[in-house]
Amino acid sequence: MSKQKRIAIIVKAFFWILVLAFFYWVVTNNMFSRIIEDPNKFFTLLTQHITIVIVSSFIAVLTSIPLGILLTRPKFRRGEWLVVNIANLGQTIPSLAVLALAMGVLGIGMKAAIVALYVYSLLPILQNTIAGIDSVDSKTKDAARGMGLTPKQILWRVELPNAAFSIIAGVRTALVINIGTAALAYLIGGGGLGVWIFTGIQLFDNTYLMSGAIPVTLLAILVDLGCRVLQFLLVPKGLRLAREAIKS
Template sequence: MKKRSFTEKVVKAGLLLVIAGVVVWAFAAGSFQLMIDRPGDLIYLLLQHLQLVGLSALLAVAAAVPAGIIVTRERFRKLQWIATNFANLGQTIPSLAILALVMSYLGIGYQTAVFALWINSLLPILRNTIAGLENVSPSILDAGKGMGMSPGQIFWKLELPNASYAILAGIRTSIVINVGTATLAFLIGGGGLGDFIFTGISLYDTGIMLAGALPVMVLAVIIDFVLGKLERVVIPKGLQRNLETL
């Protein structure tokens, strides 16, 4: 436990140093002045970015969590290979290729970007849902059966609470990854903070590029922090204590 705490502190310190370095770089490049001069544009693009990430995440959770639950039931286990490999497409195919493929069928715009991000979000959530449910201790399930619980009661009161840590970790990972991936939505007219990033790249202007990259980085850190706190609220207290002792 002490060793893990020390490692976590070192990693956090390293991340803070990286963030501080990027902030200094952005300040020297004039990014903060650009944000001050164009606050309306920054807020507009930030809201677009949040909409892209939020909607794609909600759709991914709505699809991947139920799918993970279904394929862990005995009668549907044969479908697990199909579901997992479908979700694999979002990770094995490069993000730009996914955008190009989706754009060729759905055209350009916000809806196409959300669909591409949805595909990209599925795998971490699906895999963690399956892993969480399959790794629930058989002794816990046997105890529930011994107490006369129905299959539904066993699932809602034993399986799902004990798998909640893994499921939420998958959702957290998926959303944080999508914060960065959503910058590519600009390339197909989906909006978001990628507007500043790719405009800066095309104009060879580091200040404009960092005016988009810095908010993306800060947004990812904030979302990860908030979801981490949410885990402590949702995960049962007893399970939290067990995890802390590992």
């Protein structure tokens, strides 16, 4: 075992010890009392939170991946700089400002939160789609042309399978960002677990704060793990082995 791997294992072990110690402190101090005392309220807030994240992310995926594919085509390559920089506005503008702008147009409620998170999650998916397709070896594409494949066939059989790892990584990034940012939906009447988080902050009550913040954290971790499983299933085995060989 190399020195770097030993250090990585030690760091991971130390991290998990801290996590377990934190959860022990949370449980022993009854920080989940709000969830236990009012489970119906918790599941209502959790459902709202998940709805905001899923809807906004789903629309972002439907927009960004086809747009990224389009911008990698020779006819539309000139528009890449303009479109990416427009999408970049969603990241450069603070999330609170994006929420405020959405609220100004759509009013208070979940719709404004969904639109704000949609705008906020466009860039990582778009950039990773473009980067993933651009990273496909030109010799591989030339070989596909030599075999008689049409541009559409090259896209579906060569470019997208090779870019799948990067595209899913962009979706994973957007989802995790959205899960955390969705807590701010409370500020514009969008509901979600941010209701308990901000209530805890305002009342200096850690039971509210932890009952909202920890489920958000766990949700982000579960989604991240789920996307990693999806990467494993969708990325061709040969590409996975090649990446592992490069890392080692």
